[in-house]
Amino acid sequence: MTEYLTKSIGDCHDARTTRQEEHAERLCAELAVTPCSPQCPVWLLYGVQPRGARVSMEPGKCKGKAHKRSTLGVAGRRVLVSRKWSGKSLADHKHDRVAFVRQLLADVGIAQDEQPRRVAWHNVRPGDPNxxxxxxxxxxxxxxxxxxxxxxxxxxxxxxxPPNHSATPQAA
Incomplete structure (x- = not known):
């Protein structure tokens, strides 16, 4: 998320306490072992061959901006791209999809039977005849x-x- 909050960790704040400085160091250390792109040599740390691998690549040594403290998080997409971000939670998106499908089905006359609002779940015992x-x-x-x-x-x-609302049949 650093990419979307700031382009440089040094621009957003100055560490005033040792706790803040330690937090920034932990963030840098975490991003140092997080691949920034499909071509990143950091993938070699995990036994994955990066795209366009070369003999000169060293595991964990990437020259990308995402791994430098001054430009922390500039390269790579570790989260949703901002143009697709809507501020909704996953539950909101799920609700929107359900509403869309129900509306689509209702528009063409397919009625959905509603689920009961209260459902009681019980563990089933082995050998239960019901x-x-x-x-x-x-x-x-x-x-x-x-x-x-x-x-x-x-x-x-x-x-x-589109439905045909013509009063006359269409000619062949």
Missing amino acids: VPPRAHLLMRAVAERRRWKAEYTAALLASAS
Whole structure:
């Protein structure tokens, strides 16, 4: 995240206490062993061959700006790029996706049965006669996912083709 907060750790603040200085040192030490790009020689520390590897590369020795204290975090993308960042949490994004899919299905007339708001989960004891066999549960889950996928695909196809509201049939 340093890349998006500042271009240089020295520009954002001066360490006034030893604790702040130690924190900056820990950050530098962590980024020294974090690869900054697919070509970074730091990958060699982890047994991964970087893209465009050369014989002259030394494990952990990268000349990139991301590893220098004065320009800490300039190169490389360790987090989402800022143009795609929206300020939403993962739960917000999930809610947006669910709302989009439900609206798409509703627009083409596919009604979704609502899940009960309160669900009680209990651990199943071995040999419980009220529980179907595991194979049946798995097949039911697979069938449900396939049904959802088919409904979503049908809704996408129905929403992509504009409806014909013409009073006369189209000529061939």
